[in-house]
Amino acid sequence: ARPHCAAAAKARHFKWEISNMFWSPDCEEKVVIGINGQFPGPTIRARAGDTIHVELKNALHTEGVVIHWHGIRQIGTPWMDGTAAISQCAINPEETFTYRFVVDKPGTYFYHGHYGMQRAAGLYGSLIVDVAEGEEEPFKYDGELNLLLSDWYHESIHTQMVALSSKPLRWIGEPQFNCSMAAAHTPGATQCAAVNRQCAPVVLPVQPNKTYRLRVASTTSLASLNLAIGNHKMTVVEADGNYVDPFAADDIDIYSGDSYSVLLTTDQDPSSNYWVSVGVRGRLPKTAPALAVLNYRPNRASKLPALAPPVTPAWDDYEHSKAFTFRIRARAGTPPPPATADRRIELLNTQNRMDGRTKWSINNVSMVLPATPYLGSLKLGLKSTLAAARPAETFSRGYDVRQPPANPNTTAGDNVYVLAYNTTVDVVLQNANALAHNVSEVHPWHLHGHDFWVLGYGEGPYRGDAADEARLNLRDPPLRNTAVIFPYGWTALRFVADNPGVWAFHCHIEPHLHMGMGVVFAEAVDRVGKVPKEAVSCGATASALMNGDHL
Numbered sequence: 001a002r003p004h005c006a007a008a009a010k011a012r013h014f015k016w017e018i019s020n021m022f023w024s025p026d027c028e029e030k031v032v033i034g035i036n037g038q039f040p041g042p043t044i045r046a047r048a049g050d051t052i053h054v055e056l057k058n059a060l061h062t063e064g065v066v067i068h069w070h071g072i073r074q075i076g077t078p079w080m081d082g083t084a085a086i087s088q089c090a091i092n093p094e095e096t097f098t099y100r101f102v103v104d105k106p107g108t109y110f111y112h113g114h115y116g117m118q119r120a121a122g123l124y125g126s127l128i129v130d131v132a133e134g135e136e137e138p139f140k141y142d143g144e145l146n147l148l149l150s151d152w153y154h155e156s157i158h159t160q161m162v163a164l165s166s167k168p169l170r171w172i173g174e175p176q177f178n179c180s181m182a183a184a185h186t187p188g189a190t191q192c193a194a195v196n197r198q199c200a201p202v203v204l205p206v207q208p209n210k211t212y213r214l215r216v217a218s219t220t221s222l223a224s225l226n227l228a229i230g231n232h233k234m235t236v237v238e239a240d241g242n243y244v245d246p247f248a249a250d251d252i253d254i255y256s257g258d259s260y261s262v263l264l265t266t267d268q269d270p271s272s273n274y275w276v277s278v279g280v281r282g283r284l285p286k287t288a289p290a291l292a293v294l295n296y297r298p299n300r301a302s303k304l305p306a307l308a309p310p311v312t313p314a315w316d317d318y319e320h321s322k323a324f325t326f327r328i329r330a331r332a333g334t335p336p337p338p339a340t341a342d343r344r345i346e347l348l349n350t351q352n353r354m355d356g357r358t359k360w361s362i363n364n365v366s367m368v369l370p371a372t373p374y375l376g377s378l379k380l381g382l383k384s385t386l387a388a389a390r391p392a393e394t395f396s397r398g399y400d401v402r403q404p405p406a407n408p409n410t411t412a413g414d415n416v417y418v419l420a421y422n423t424t425v426d427v428v429l430q431n432a433n434a435l436a437h438n439v440s441e442v443h444p445w446h447l448h449g450h451d452f453w454v455l456g457y458g459e460g461p462y463r464g465d466a467a468d469e470a471r472l473n474l475r476d477p478p479l480r481n482t483a484v485i486f487p488y489g490w491t492a493l494r495f496v497a498d499n500p501g502v503w504a505f506h507c508h509i510e511p512h513l514h515m516g517m518g519v520v521f522a523e524a525v526d527r528v529g530k531v532p533k534e535a536v537s538c539g540a541t542a543s544a545l546m547n548g549d550h551l
């Protein structure tokens with residue numbers, strides 16, 4: 001027996017400089033936001049229990065920046081969540097801010113910009129947390145592979161943000177070319193030869209007859225994706241940093257904000273390489289599938305696979321998507337949800353018009369973020385932080401989710417829900433028809449500060465009656481931080497408000513968040529510990545601090 005070593009949690013220090021730089025993600029030179037001259041940013045690797053220190057210098061010339069640690073709950077450190085206008089002030093050019101937080105749970109995570117649309121400018125990277133020293137994963141593997149999926153636009157995010165805020169809307173359209181860094185082998189895209197390392201095809205090197213843990217996460221701006229590997233099955237074992245009941249799949253769906261681990265056994269003809277295909281889901285695929293190479297060593301990586309790339313399911317095959325999603329169940333041993341909730345918040349997702357612009361609204365209010373981050377202003381109890389009225393807890397049962405809104409006019413608001421400490425909260429996300437007839441899109445919703453149990457899904461309007469209740473799974477619902485709503489459907493989530501802070505909950509599609517598709521949970525703010533001044537010294541909070549108020 002191995003002597004049990006006392007938890008050897010480490011402090012892991014990183015020094016980052018964030019700057020704009022020329023890069024060619026798909027062999028066409030553009031400007032990306034890079035970290036230490038790298039795109040995507042450096043991978044952070046740590047063990048559960050470690051403390052991450054990222055000393056971040058903003059070297060963008062004229063823009064603020066923040067980094068959100070997607071999937072890390074920031075228990076006790078809500079000021080380190082990295083959401084501009086919510087958990088902290090944007091870090092000004094030439095300023096340095098140090099993120100310090102504990103990664104308490106093993107899993108596949110990532111980090112990304114959370115100010116304006118900076119994620120879509122390429123500001124992201126992987127964050128992988130291994131089990132604590134001396135502990136073991138509940139499955140075995142011989143090696144590991146990691147894919148961080150993204151999409152890419154040739155227009156700058158500045159152009160995109162102006163277009164999205166224009167009267168009338170100038171929709172940014174579908175991503176220009178690639179769905180991942182792996183795009184270079186896309187049939188027809190001959191300009192993407194592997195001569196330019198910045199757009200060279202991704203190669204996943206493997207040995208025959210081994211089992212690999214493939215980590216996959218999606219930080220796409222818009223696209224929902226599906227991943228398939230020629231002739232290989234995958235066994236899904238982890239979702240969003242939580243173990244799931246293992247199940248085999250030929251292909252997996254990955255929405256923006258999702259992460260998975262799958263086990264892959266290299267039991268195919270070792271004289272060949274195999275294609276990994278990444279295709280678009282849920283929206284007309286104007287972007288060709290991206291390809292990576294599963295390279296059975298010692299074959300050369302450039303040896304073309306004998307088989308054609310696997311064809312990912314049709315973009316609008318929602319039955320396929322649902323079948324995959326519904327198979328995701330918690331692994332035995334996962335904490336079960338409380339049997340009942342104290343509060344149910346029902347959120348109707350609609351596309352609307354406001355003053356000639358196109359917006360996304362929640363219960364007919366489109367979210368706008370304040371000049372002063374909530375964590376400071378609410379902690380100080382500054383008057384006029386919130387509007388007089390709190391947002392609606394539900395929507396009219398008479399609303400026809402199958403039709404475009406009868407009255408498309410919407411208003412703007414803070415969408416801040418105040419949650420009492422330790423209450424159990426149910427959220428029902430209700431999808432609806434967009435402005436155009438017969439259009440209802442997929443929206444992946446991401447919650448900061450928590451995992452939630454995904455209790456269930458339904459078609460059409462949620463009524464909260466016995467039939468809807470019967471659809472809820474209280475036995476083995478998966479814990480996740482991102483959950484999708486399918487077209488015209490609803491999704492029910494449950495979480496316990498046990499992490500004081502101010503947390504964003506929003507559609508992870510970057511342009512949709514920009515268009516107002518989100519809410520904020522102000523959770524037991526009176527119980528938030530001492531907020532570091534450097535996180536919230538701006539706007540009305542800075543004035544109050546100068547006047548002698550204390551955080």
Ligand SMILES: O=C1O[C@H]([C@@H](O)CO)C(O)=C1O
Nearest residue numbers: 169171351434435441512515
């Ligand atoms: O927000 C969106 O706007 C467009 C379309 O609805 C209007 O052009 C689209 O596809 C979105 O997802």
